[in-house]
Amino acid sequence: MGEAKEPRSECPINAAIEVFGDRWSLIVLRDIVFADRRYFRELQAGSIEGIASNILADRLKRLVTSGLLTREDTRAGQRARYSLTEPAIQLIPLFAQLGSWALRHRPTSSALNARAELLEQGGPTLWHEFMDELRHEHLGSRRRVGLR
Known part of the structure; x- marks a missing residue:
């Protein structure tokens, strides 16, 4: 995998893109977040999208x-089991916004639109509830009831 590289710049958007801006990292995270695929074979x-095993192995290492x-x-x-960290869980609003944007500006499949539509309609309240569920499942934290 190699040594950590110096960032191209100190821009916050660049800093995020350097972590998950390749063509597969968010897809791998999506499958862990929304499909609860926690093992290499399940993910592949x-x-x-048909991720190749060498690409999946590389992205999992990078995400860790x-x-x-x-x-x-x-x-x-x-088998190794992968879990989300708090920073990954905090990507839920980003997933929601990416899905909303794609519904409006990119060709998508009506069969695959349900999640994006649900996140869009549910807004921040739903996003936070889902984030709490993920914290419980991946971090072992207690679910917060009625707290925001």
Whole structure:
């Protein structure tokens, strides 16, 4: 994977793009977030975009290194399980906004639009509820009831 590179600039947008701005990282995170695929084989077999195994392995390593995923240490013969970190969970509003933008400006499939439409309609209240569910599932935190 190599050493950490110096950022191209100190611009906040550049800093984000350098972590997840390649063509696969957000797709891998999407599948963990929305499809609860936590294992390599699940991520590869369930990829509607057809991610190659070497690309998936590289992106998982990068996402762990960048602090967006954790990889559960395993014993011999066990599969590694990936979990979201708090910074990854805080990408939910970004996923919602990306989906909303694509619904308006890109060709999409009506069969795949439901999630984007639901996130758009639910707005920040739904996003925060979903983030709390993800915290519970991935970080083991207690769900907050009625708190914002």
